[in-house]
Structures are given as structure tokens and as C-alpha cells.
Amino acid sequence: MEQSSKMEAPLSGLRVLDLSQHVAGPFCARLMGLLGAEVIKVEKPGEGDLTRREGPFAGEVPHPEKSGLFLGLNTNKKSITLNLKTPAGARIFKKLLAETDMVVESFEPGTLPSWGLGYEVMEKISPSLVLTSITNFGQTGPYRHYKASEMTLWAMGGQMQIHGEDDLPLHIGRHVVAYTGGYVAYIGALAALNYAQLTGQGQQVDVSLQECLLWCHAQLLVEYAYTRKETPLYSRGRSVQSPVITAGDGRLLFLVLVAHKWPQFTQLLGVPELAKDPRFLLEEERVKHVEEFEETVLPFMLQHTSDELAKMAEEKGVPLAVLKNTDEVLSNPQYKHREFFQEVEHPLAGKLIYTTPPYKMGDYKPVVSSAPLLGEHNEEIYCRRLGIDRKDLANYYHDGVI
Amino acid sequence: MSLKQKQQLCLQDIRVLAPVQFWAGPTAAGMLADMGAEVIKVESINRPDPLRMAGRGAYPEGERGEHFWNRSGMVIERNRNEYDLTLDLTKEKGKEIFKRLAAVSDVVLENFTVGVMDRLGIGYSVLKEINPSIIMIGMSPRGTTGPYSEGISYGPILEAESGQAAITGDPQRMRLFRSLALPDPLGGFAAAGAVLAAVYHRKKTGKGMFIDLSQAEVASSVVGETFLEYSMTGETAQPRGNRNPMKAPHGCYPCRDRDRWVTVVVESDEEWGKLCEIIGQPQLANDPRFVDTASRLKHQDELDEIIAVWTRQYTPAEAAAKLQGQGITAGPLFSVGDLFSDPHLEQRKFWQTYEQPGEVGPYPYKGTPVRFSKVPFSVRLPAPRLGEHNAKILHEMLGMSPAEIEALERDGIIGDTPVQA
Numbered sequence: 001m002e003q004s005s006k007m008e009a010p011l012s013g014l015r016v017l018d019l020s021q022h023v024a025g026p027f028c029a030r031l032m033g034l035l036g037a038e039v040i041k042v043e044k045p046g047e048g049d050l051t052r053r054e055g056p057f058a059g060e061v062p063h064p065e066k067s068g069l070f071l072g073l074n075t076n077k078k079s080i081t082l083n084l085k086t087p088a089g090a091r092i093f094k095k096l097l098a099e100t101d102m103v104v105e106s107f108e109p110g111t112l113p114s115w116g117l118g119y120e121v122m123e124k125i126s127p128s129l130v131l132t133s134i135t136n137f138g139q140t141g142p143y144r145h146y147k148a149s150e151m152t153l154w155a156m157g158g159q160m161q162i163h164g165e166d167d168l169p170l171h172i173g174r175h176v177v178a179y180t181g182g183y184v185a186y187i188g189a190l191a192a193l194n195y196a197q198l199t200g201q202g203q204q205v206d207v208s209l210q211e212c213l214l215w216c217h218a219q220l221l222v223e224y225a226y227t228r229k230e231t232p233l234y235s236r237g238r239s240v241q242s243p244v245i246t247a248g249d250g251r252l253l254f255l256v257l258v259a260h261k262w263p264q265f266t267q268l269l270g271v272p273e274l275a276k277d278p279r280f281l282l283e284e285e286r287v288k289h290v291e292e293f294e295e296t297v298l299p300f301m302l303q304h305t306s307d308e309l310a311k312m313a314e315e316k317g318v319p320l321a322v323l324k325n326t327d328e329v330l331s332n333p334q335y336k337h338r339e340f341f342q343e344v345e346h347p348l349a350g351k352l353i354y355t356t357p358p359y360k361m362g363d364y365k366p367v368v369s370s371a372p373l374l375g376e377h378n379e380e381i382y383c384r385r386l387g388i389d390r391k392d393l394a395n396y397y398h399d400g401v402i
Numbered sequence: 403m404s405l406k407q408k409q410q411l412c413l414q415d416i417r418v419l420a421p422v423q424f425w426a427g428p429t430a431a432g433m434l435a436d437m438g439a440e441v442i443k444v445e446s447i448n449r450p451d452p453l454r455m456a457g458r459g460a461y462p463e464g465e466r467g468e469h470f471w472n473r474s475g476m477v478i479e480r481n482r483n484e485y486d487l488t489l490d491l492t493k494e495k496g497k498e499i500f501k502r503l504a505a506v507s508d509v510v511l512e513n514f515t516v517g518v519m520d521r522l523g524i525g526y527s528v529l530k531e532i533n534p535s536i537i538m539i540g541m542s543p544r545g546t547t548g549p550y551s552e553g554i555s556y557g558p559i560l561e562a563e564s565g566q567a568a569i570t571g572d573p574q575r576m577r578l579f580r581s582l583a584l585p586d587p588l589g590g591f592a593a594a595g596a597v598l599a600a601v602y603h604r605k606k607t608g609k610g611m612f613i614d615l616s617q618a619e620v621a622s623s624v625v626g627e628t629f630l631e632y633s634m635t636g637e638t639a640q641p642r643g644n645r646n647p648m649k650a651p652h653g654c655y656p657c658r659d660r661d662r663w664v665t666v667v668v669e670s671d672e673e674w675g676k677l678c679e680i681i682g683q684p685q686l687a688n689d690p691r692f693v694d695t696a697s698r699l700k701h702q703d704e705l706d707e708i709i710a711v712w713t714r715q716y717t718p719a720e721a722a723a724k725l726q727g728q729g730i731t732a733g734p735l736f737s738v739g740d741l742f743s744d745p746h747l748e749q750r751k752f753w754q755t756y757e758q759p760g761e762v763g764p765y766p767y768k769g770t771p772v773r774f775s776k777v778p779f780s781v782r783l784p785a786p787r788l789g790e791h792n793a794k795i796l797h798e799m800l801g802m803s804p805a806e807i808e809a810l811e812r813d814g815i816i817g818d819t820p821v822q823a
Contacts, residue, residue: 152733173569179624188772190598211771222475239580321562337548353633358619362611
């Protein structure tokens with residue numbers, strides 16, 4: 001177990017209510033918790049965050065306290081159960097709001113207002129409170145009620161049309177879009193907090209996952225705006241600028257062949273006479289000679305193992321990386337040095353490996369604490385903090401309020 | 403230097419010195435600038451942001467133009483709402499000015515490789531002596547210490563190293579496709595957030611800090627669950643193409659016109675039933691091959707063929723609308739052209755039209771993915787020309803006289819034209 005540093009946790013003193021589910025909101029709130037904020041996750045009585053249902057599960061048997069995805073995204077938080085739809089639940093929530101600086105939520109637009117808990121209501125209780133709302137398409141606009149998933153967001157963010165193979169657009173996989181939205185929401189949340197410190201006024205922060213993806217296009221957007229052409233350099237299919245190529249041992253290699261690296265690459269390939277070849281030097285020309293590029297490059301790569309090619313690339317100064325598997329990343333000596341991963345024992349799910357923030361803030365060392373059990377902190381928050389009587393708590397529980 | 407605004411901005415009390423270039427650094431600086439911070443991009447006439455000079459960046463109507471270093475689309479897109487100062491940081495005078503500016507700034511944000519700022523004599527150990535509460539962030543590829551901290555990197559390289567790339571691809575045929583270089587903007591987002599957490603800390607404690615960001619770790623963090631799952635099950639993350647182990651159908655289907663596609667995801671047996679109605683095949687709802695998720699997952703190839711027959715009749719927007727109308731997840735693959743004319747983005751006023759005065763006329767650029775209910779987004783300043791604010795910054799922030807500023811220009815410490823031009 002890591003020792004906490006002498007430095008005060010950067011976000012200590014920040015009080016957060018996390019109403020969000022799935023990935024984007026919980027990741028944003030987790031980052032706050034890891035840096036010292038008090039994060040109270042508010043979950044639906046009985047089932048909790050729906051992510052608790054998502055496998056794989058520790059021990060391979062589905063269990064709400066053993067979902068890998070849930071556990072990884074909800075460390076450093078407390079959990080209370082509360083049914084916000086009930087009048088009693090809404091009343092209790094308002095009591096919590098009075099002692100909260102920040103609410104993070106990811107409900108469909110209009111949900112909180114339909115429960116009488118929209119920002120205008122929150123503002124009256126706590127004028128400096130910040131509400132950070134993360135959704136697929138934002139709080140407004142014709143798509144705001146569209147159902148979406150990771151893959152459909154890549155599609156509607158313009159990324160999928162340019163990714164994959166000629167006859168098969170591909171999405172990135174897993175939850176990359178949601179994590180991206182979590183990072184962006186974190187910026188917005190803290191910026192709004194800064195505004196609240198300056199002016200005494202809170203506000204609602206509206207984060208759209210689709211719009212986050214629109215910040216993840218290299219020069220694609222600008223090139224189209226300037227020329228009304230979709231550039232072949234960023235078309236799907238075979239890439240001559242940042243290709244993924246198979247080595248002889250079947251491993252995949254990521255290369256970066258920007259113009260000033262091409263001459264070095266020709267040395268690696270053993271064809272230095274092509275260093276200034278006008279077909280290949282500039283990427284805009286190379287893209288017009290894809291077959292010739294592939295004939296020059298692919299057979300050579302297949303004749304060597306990934307290790308050999310990595311060595312040659314390092315010698316020649318060519319940016320090349322072998323695609324690493326999960327276990328190889330875990331044993332990366334650079335990550336070990338940085339203590340990026342932490343192993344923590346969960347009471348029910350066992351020893352698990354977690355990421356920590358991807359940056360060191362001063363000499364502060366975050367300590368990962370396991371995700372809470374569902375409603376684990378009901379007594380602490382409701383009875384000890386809000387002063388609710390234990391007998392009333394039992395009634396609320398019976399009535400499904402808690 | 404004062405920024406008297408009628409509208410209060412979220413980060414208006416934060417001044418950022420940003421020697422940044424390419425994508426990751428400008429993304430971080432750009433987020434902060436868009437939210438109202440006073441961001442001073444620091445470049446050099448000997449070494450401007452390569453994106454000004456690259457030539458591979460787009461130029462308006464494909465024309466480079468005379469002052470091409472002020473007409474590069476990527477710079478105009480990423481650096482609006484910022485000031486620009488050129489300084490030759492390899493010269494004593496340049497270093498001195500940088501240090502004097504750091505003394506009156508809140509944040510220094512840089513994305514050089516490890517050691518560059520220290521070798522220039524303006525690293526954190528120097529700056530904190532001048533300004534003990536300075537917040538500095540280094541956005542290096544892998545962190546400032548450790549066995550692999552040296553060395554350049556690019557987004558695709560970090561994708562491969564970090565485990566991020568391991569989740570992408572079609573298991574049937576992993577071969578030549580391209581990287582989207584996501585670690586770059588992701589690193590920028592992570593960095594901007596880290597800076598604001600440090601600002602929060604400083605307002606509480608009065609203390610600054612050095613933030614040591616690793617872009618590789620940012621890339622790994624967005625596949626964080628794959629490491630946890632490995633520790634849980636011993637299984638390494640495998641690519642799944644466009645499929646999902648919990649849902650079927652889940653895929654990308656061809657539409658009526660060439661290279662047009664729509665994605666479709668069915669989340670429940672109920673949705674499957676509705677989809678069968680929509681595609682005019684209600685009998686498939688109870689077909690034993692498709693009756694529940696488990697059986698649908700076993701017969702995905704057949705499922706995909708059935709759906710593709712239907713989607714081939716429609717445009718992506720038509721197919722998606724029919725499905726979304728019944729509450730089924732569907733999303734068209736948007737081309738860039740589609741995005742620029744998308745009704746949703748238009749209603750949200752996502753696209754922001756602005757000029758580069760004297761150099762580039764009005765064009766639409768990306769707006770903000772974060773909206774504040776009390777602070778409407780605006781492009782307060784166009785992207786700066788190279789060295790555009792040299793005189794303003796040196797005079798207003800450091801009290802330099804016109805004569806002193808002229809001397810700096812003569813000595814090549816500052817300027818507005820790249821030496822290579």
C-alpha cells in the first residue's frame with residue numbers, strides 16, 4: 001500500500017455527488033476522487049449503477065460487486081442508494097445538495113428536471129454549485145434523445161468513415177469515446193468551479209461526447225473547410241502516413257512515415273535510392289502511389305520479426321512501435337518506474353490492477369481504494385451526516401426510497 | 403496586461419505561458435484559452451510551431467500564399483483565443499524574458515520531449531525560484547524519469563505501446579489500416595484538467611507544483627478496464643472488429659450508395675422484435691436462431707446478412723431514422739462533409755466561423771465540446787500570427803520601451819517572420 005505524501009491532496013475539500021452511470025461520468029468523478037475530492041456515488045436502490053451488470057466478472061459468475069468495468073471506474077468513491085424519482089428521495093437529495101460543490105450526471109437530457117431536480121432547483125439551494133452533465137449529443141439539438149453506443153458515436157463523430165479497411169469501417173473498440181468525454185467533462189467541471197470561486201455563481205456544464213470526438217480529427221476538418229474535399233490521406237483503407245503493418249512473426253507494427261522520416265525509412269528498407277523519390281517523399285504524393293508503396297514496404301516487413309524491425313528502426317531513427325498486448329504493457333519497466341498501476345484487494349473480487357492518474361501532481365501519491373459496495377455508506381451519510389434517524393432509514397429502505 | 407471583458411469568463415484569472423506545438427500541447431492550451439484563460443503561445447522565429455511551416459497542413463483553397471506561416475489551417479483551428487510571442491529561448495535575452503514572464507504568470511504548459519526546458523535553463527527548478535507558486539506541466543511522451551523517458555514519440559507510437567491499439571482491429575484480417583493518433587488530443591485533454599486541479603490546489607494552499615504527465619499513460623488510461631480484466635481473468639484484450647460480446651446485432655452495414663454505412667446496435671430481445679417489424683420480417687423475432695441474445699450472438703454472420711439486405715435499400719440517415727424512431731440504437735457514418743452540414747451541430751452552433759484578419763477570410767472551424775450555461779462560447783481572438791503580440795506583451799507585461807523592443811527584433815530574439823521563410 002502506497003504511503004500518502006505530505007502534500008495535501010490537490011482536490012481535498014471538494015465535495016462531489018456522482019449521479020452518473022457507465023463510463024464517462026464515473027471516470028470523471030473517479031479522477032476527482034483519486035485526487036482527494038470526496039465523491040459520493042448516488043445509485044438506484046436495489047440494482048445500482050447498471051454497469052454493475054457488465055462482465056467480465058471476478059470468478060466468472062455475474063455479481064453486482066464483481067464487475068471488472070464497474071470496479072475499475074468507481075474506486076475512491078462512497079456509495080449511497082437513493083431513488084431520486086420519489087418525493088422523499090428528492091427531499092433527501094436536496095439536503096445533500098446543500099453540502100455539495102459539484103454534481104456529475106449522465107442522464108438523458110430533461111431527466112433531472114422531470115424529477116424536479118433541474119439546475120434551477122439546485123441553484124436555489126446552493127448558488128455556487130456546479131452541475132456537470134455528460135451526454136451523447138448534448139442537452140439540446142435534434143439528436144439529444146438519440147440512443148447511442150460507443151460504435152455509433154464513432155460513426156456520428158466522423159471517425160469511423162476514415163478508419164478501418166476499404167470494405168470495412170472499424171470502430172476503435174471498448175469505451176474510448178466515453179473515457180474521452182470523461183476527460184473533457186473534468187476540464188469543464190473544474191473550469192466552472194473556478195468561475196464559481198470568482199463570482200459566487202455556479203452553472204450547468206453541457207458536455208457532448210459527439211463534440212468531444214470532433215476535437216480528435218487531425219487536419220481533416222480544416223482541410224475540408226478549406227477545400228471542400230475529403231483528403232485521400234485520411235481515407236479509410238491503406239495508409240501511407242501512419243500505417244499498421246504486419247511483421248514476419250505476425251505481430252503488428254505502427255509506423256509514422258511523415259516526410260522527414262521517409263529517407264531514414266528507405267535506409268531501413270535497404271533502398272536508399274528512394275530517399276528523394278517524388279512518388280514517396282511527400283505524403284500527398286505517396287497516397288497516389290499506394291500499390292507501389294506497398295510493394296516496396298510490405299514484403300520487406302514480412303521477412304523480419306517485429307523485434308528485428310524495432311531494432312533497425314531505432315538505429316535508423318524511424319518511429320516504429322510493436323503493438324503491445326495487455327500483459328506486456330503491465331510489465332513495461334517505464335510504467336513500473338512511474339507506479340502507474342496499483343494492485344488493490346477488493347473484499348469480494350480479490351486482487352485487481354487499477355490505473356492511477358496519468359500524471360504526477362507534485363509529490364502527491366494517489367492511493368486507489370476499492371469501489372464501494374452498493375449503498376455501503378448509507379449509514380455514514382444519512383444517519384451520521386444528515387442526522388436521519390435509523391428507524392426512518394429502515395422505513396425509507398422499505399419504501400424503496402433508499 | 404488586462405483583459406477587460408464585459409462577460410466574465412471561467413478562467414479569466416489564469417495566465418498561461420505555453421511553449422507548445424503540434425497537437426497535444428495546443429489542445430491543452432486551446433481548451434484553457436477557449437474557457438477564458440489568457441494564453442500566450444510561445445514560439446521562435448528560428449523554430450515556429452512546425453504546423454505553421456509543415457506544408458502538409460491545409461491552406462485556404464489549397465493556396466499557400468505569401469505569409470503561409472500565418473495561413474496554416476491547423477494553427478488557425480487550434481490556437482484561436484490566444485496571444486503569440488516569439489522568443490529565441492536559446493539566447494540569454496530570450497531566456498531572461500521568459501523568466502520575467504513566468505514571474506507574472508500562473509501556469510507554464512509545454513509539450514517538448516523530456517529535458518528540453520531544463521537544458522534551456524527554464525525548467526521547473528529554475529522557474530519555481532522565480533515564482534514559487536508557479537504551476538508547470540510537462541506533457542512528455544512517457545514522463546520525465548524512468549528507463550524509457552528519453553526519446554521522441556508520436557500518437558500512433560503511443561497507441562501501440564500503451565495497450566490502446568490492442569483493442570482495435572478485425573480478428574479475421576488484421577492488416578494495413580491506419581492509426582487515428584488519439585493519444586495526441588487525449589493527452590491535451592488530460593493536461594488541461596490536471597492544470598485546473600493544480601489551480602484549485604493553489605487557491606487553497608498558495609502552493610504551485612510541477613505536473614509530470616505521461617502521454618503514454620493517458621493512452622493506457624482509456625483502456626483501463628483491460629488491465630483490470632487481465633488481473634481478474636488472465637486474458638489479454640483482444641480486438642473484436644465491430645462486434646460486442648454482449649449484444650447482437652452489433653455492426654456496421656452497407657447502405658444504398660457506394661461507401662456509405664450505418665451502425666446498428668440491438669440491446670434487448672424487445673428491440674430485436676421491433677427491428678424485425680421495421681425490416682418487414684416479423685417472423686424472425688421468434689426464429690430459434692435469433693430469439694434471444696445468446697442465440698443471436700451465435701448466428702451473427704446470418705444476422706448481419708439479413709440486416710445488410712435491408713440497409714442496402716436506404717441512405718444511412720434514412721436507415722438510422724427508421725430505427726431510432728422505434729428506440730433502436732443506430733448511427734450513420736458521417737463523412738466530414740456530413741458533419742459540416744449536420745442539423746444537430748448546426749442547431750447547437752458547434753461550427754464557429756472566423757477569419758485570420760489580413761490573411762484568411764472566414765471559414766468554419768470546430769467550436770467547443772463544453773458549454774457553460776452562464777458563459778456563452780465565443781471566439782474572442784483569432785488565431786495569432788507569428789509573434790503578433792510581441793510588442794503588446796513586452797510593453798504591457800514587462801514595461802519594455804519601444805527602443806528595447808526594437809533592439810530585440812534587431813538581435814533576432816523576437817520577430818514575426820520565420821527565419822526559413
